[in-house]
Amino acid sequence: MPEQLNLDCFGDPQYYHQPIKEIQEKWKLVPAFLKIKGLVKQHIDSFNYFINVEIKKIVEANNKVTCDADPLFYIK
Incomplete structure (x- = not known):
């Protein structure tokens, strides 16, 4: 089993x-x-960041994002 990390230093900003x-x-x-964070919370936070930040950046970088299956569906 790997050696456990001493968590005492996490409260000290110098570290x-x-x-x-x-x-x-x-x-x-x-x-x-x-x-501290938990595995599920990390995944939820990552998904929320993608929805709230990254999708906006994708749409802003591309004037129009069309669906490959049906060009009538798009995000502008």
Whole structure:
């Protein structure tokens, strides 16, 4: 079983921007991430970001997005 990450440093902002250099150290963050955020919440947040932000960027970047199945369906 991998060594658990000490979560005491997460409350201290001086640790927020320090790089994690070794891949073994990065894998220690996974349990902490899941403990704080959870796997399902991460997926929901990612989906919501796509709906609220990314789709708007796609539509703005393309004047008109048409459906391949039926050109009568489009987003403008």
